[in-house]
Amino acid sequence: MSAAPTARRAANSGNGLILGVARASDAWRVAFASEPRTSPQPLWFHIEVSDLGGAPVEFVWENPDITLGGRDSIHLLRPVLRADDGPWQRCGQVEIDEHDDGRKSLRFHHDGGADTVAAAFCFPYGPEHLDATLAELGGAWTRSPIGVTGGGRRIDRLRLQWEREARGPGLYLTARQHSGETPGSWVLDGILRFLAGDGEDSRRMREAVDVWVCPFVDLDGVVNGDYGKDALPWDFNRAWEQMPMRPAVQAIQRDLERFANLTAPRLVIDLHAPGHSTPGLYLQLPREQRPPEQQQAAASFATELARHFTELEPDALARQTTYRSRWNMLSTVASWVWDHLGQTTCVCIETSYQRLTQDLLFPDDYRDIGRRIALAAEAWLACRTAD
Numbered sequence: 001m002s003a004a005p006t007a008r009r010a011a012n013s014g015n016g017l018i019l020g021v022a023r024a025s026d027a028w029r030v031a032f033a034s035e036p037r038t039s040p041q042p043l044w045f046h047i048e049v050s051d052l053g054g055a056p057v058e059f060v061w062e063n064p065d066i067t068l069g070g071r072d073s074i075h076l077l078r079p080v081l082r083a084d085d086g087p088w089q090r091c092g093q094v095e096i097d098e099h100d101d102g103r104k105s106l107r108f109h110h111d112g113g114a115d116t117v118a119a120a121f122c123f124p125y126g127p128e129h130l131d132a133t134l135a136e137l138g139g140a141w142t143r144s145p146i147g148v149t150g151g152g153r154r155i156d157r158l159r160l161q162w163e164r165e166a167r168g169p170g171l172y173l174t175a176r177q178h179s180g181e182t183p184g185s186w187v188l189d190g191i192l193r194f195l196a197g198d199g200e201d202s203r204r205m206r207e208a209v210d211v212w213v214c215p216f217v218d219l220d221g222v223v224n225g226d227y228g229k230d231a232l233p234w235d236f237n238r239a240w241e242q243m244p245m246r247p248a249v250q251a252i253q254r255d256l257e258r259f260a261n262l263t264a265p266r267l268v269i270d271l272h273a274p275g276h277s278t279p280g281l282y283l284q285l286p287r288e289q290r291p292p293e294q295q296q297a298a299a300s301f302a303t304e305l306a307r308h309f310t311e312l313e314p315d316a317l318a319r320q321t322t323y324r325s326r327w328n329m330l331s332t333v334a335s336w337v338w339d340h341l342g343q344t345t346c347v348c349i350e351t352s353y354q355r356l357t358q359d360l361l362f363p364d365d366y367r368d369i370g371r372r373i374a375l376a377a378e379a380w381l382a383c384r385t386a387d
């Protein structure tokens, strides 16, 4: 083998402190650690190794056992790999090393044949991916600036283009309040494509529902490659106070008020991803301190979801929200939307980084999940329109 390759953070959404590059028989071994950045706890990584000249590379992730989800399930993780400009793939298997001190690291391989190999915790999705999708969909979605992030980036909101005469049902979607939770964006990508499609379901829903989308709530975190869960100084999904604690939240609150003025009945869906290995898809029920009517409305959406995800146990589609929070646990988008938009229902949906049941998820699987969530939303809204 020739000179050592270069290992570094990826240019977009890059994250990962390179700890060492060394020869390991016929391969290069790249050791790295996920960077927590603004979060107390790390998870997201996205690095790349270049000048490999076709040599195999072994990645050694040195801190998976302190990431969100705990140390006992890291053998279930399947990071993603990309060779040169090819498609992202899941790594087929991982090996766990338990060290003398109790620390665990996780190894995964690329067999070689490429000059550059990128590795990430899950499939990256940033503004460049959204731009490509919207370009593919022609003028189906219009893009309006609704604010500017703390880092000086334009916050866009998309709206599905359709001539509507009167105020009708409305769906508002958000993703990436936690910037590293890329499954939410792949699900949203599927919703954008489905609603712009030529199929009968797509056309029917387009005629019936006014759809608004804020694709990247923590856009700065998405671009920077921050994990963004419990981001300091204030988690985005705890910043929905009476007086908003994040500029993006303030901008989206004003936009949600515009949306509420133009639509009824309404549903808001906030897309997330759960702990690192949690399988399936589920919505977080409002905490027990919230009004029973809000809890019932969220549970009724879970029932609708169950009709579209028959491979999952119906009871598994809604989970009690009891985990500890570093901030006011009631200052979420769901609480704010209920309290400020005339008891509008907002559900937070968590989609696995790994799998629904057995099979690993790929971008097209996430997109199909998005299609099914859209159909559940349409059906849920139709029940309320008929009331």
Ligand SMILES: [Zn+2]
Pocket: 177, 178, 181, 229, 272, 273
């Ligand atoms: Zn989240």
